[in-house]
Amino acid sequence: MFKALTIAGSDSGGGAGIQADLKTFQELDVYGMSAITAVTAQNTLGVQGVQPISKEMIAAQIDAVAQDLGVDALKTGMLFSSDIIITVAEKIRHYGWNKVVVDPVMIAKGGAPLLQQEAVTAVKEKLLPYAFIVTPNIPEAEELTGLRIQSEADKIEAAKKLISYGVKNVIIKGGHDENTNESIDLLFDGKDSYTFTSHRINTKNTHGTGCTFSASITACLAKGLSVYESVVIAKRFITAAIEADLELGSGHGPTNHWAYKRKAGITV
Numbered sequence: 001m002f003k004a005l006t007i008a009g010s011d012s013g014g015g016a017g018i019q020a021d022l023k024t025f026q027e028l029d030v031y032g033m034s035a036i037t038a039v040t041a042q043n044t045l046g047v048q049g050v051q052p053i054s055k056e057m058i059a060a061q062i063d064a065v066a067q068d069l070g071v072d073a074l075k076t077g078m079l080f081s082s083d084i085i086i087t088v089a090e091k092i093r094h095y096g097w098n099k100v101v102v103d104p105v106m107i108a109k110g111g112a113p114l115l116q117q118e119a120v121t122a123v124k125e126k127l128l129p130y131a132f133i134v135t136p137n138i139p140e141a142e143e144l145t146g147l148r149i150q151s152e153a154d155k156i157e158a159a160k161k162l163i164s165y166g167v168k169n170v171i172i173k174g175g176h177d178e179n180t181n182e183s184i185d186l187l188f189d190g191k192d193s194y195t196f197t198s199h200r201i202n203t204k205n206t207h208g209t210g211c212t213f214s215a216s217i218t219a220c221l222a223k224g225l226s227v228y229e230s231v232v233i234a235k236r237f238i239t240a241a242i243e244a245d246l247e248l249g250s251g252h253g254p255t256n257h258w259a260y261k262r263k264a265g266i267t268v
């Protein structure tokens with residue numbers, strides 16, 4: 001039995017955040033647990049409200065899981081404020097967790113802020129030193145490094161800068177690079193870089209792609225796979241989920257979390 005924890009925000013619409021993470025853990029045969037950092041009122045059209053949870057309650061959720069169930073790997077998603085980031089980083093340090101996936105969530109697809117601007121420094125200084133892998137999209141990598149990313153060489157430069165903050169591995173996702181008909185993710189382990197390429201799927205239903213991708217990596221790390229192997233599976237999982245996207249709601253619809261398992265011929 002492998003167990004994974006997500007420390008992230010709730011998306012009432014079910015396509016991103018905690019809900020996407022738990023669905024992904026389940027599909028990859030990993031027992032999922034959660035510590036909710038904020039509740040969002042959200043659907044495919046946008047974010048209608050955000051209510052952060054107190055840092056005491058976030059700490060209590062993490063302690064409850066750590067002290068009874070145990071954690072093989074964890075991911076962080078929406079953390080919203082510096083206070084929450086510091087609380088989470090302190091718990092990661094306290095429990096000595098090292099399979100830590102940091103998805104530096106900043107802005108929802110519709111443009112709503114999920115991280116306060118003044119909290120970016122806390123992500124860099126307080127959280128990234130504990131990250132085994134950080135999974136920014138291109139705008140997030142630009143914000144964290146202050147660099148412009150337009151080419152593969154730029155991605156490597158940005159990844160090197162992120163490594164200098166104490167992260168072990170970096171994957172810069174290519175979902176936002178609409179200049180190509182491919183979606184290219186670049187993994188850098190501090191020494192070598194590897195690219196993971198899929199054809200660009202023409203759909204507006206990409207709500208929660210980043211959450212789903214980082215949750216897949218977390219589930220695979222929990223099972224004991226290497227970072228490279230985990231990214232291979234995560235890329236297959238997210239590509240299948242976007243290919244079989246769900247036409248739900250009238251905005252950016254969710255991806256299909258059960259597509260990967262169905263594709264493998266596993267039906268219940």
Ligand SMILES: Nc1ncnc2c1ncn2[C@@H]1O[C@H](COP(=O)(O)OP(=O)(O)OP(=O)(O)O)[C@@H](O)[C@H]1O
Nearest residue numbers: 137173174175176183199200201208209210211213
């Ligand atoms: N249109 C697409 N076609 C194929 N793959 C895609 C597409 N959009 C995103 N991806 C893949 O989905 C994963 C997540 O990338 P993306 O850059 O969309 O993350 P994100 O912006 O953090 O997502 P989120 O909307 O959850 O914040 C990556 O593996 C990326 O290559």
Ligand SMILES: Cc1ncc(CO)c(N)n1
Nearest residue numbers: 009010011016017078108
């Ligand atoms: C709660 C939450 N976390 C992350 C994202 C990013 O997709 C979102 N839209 N909502």
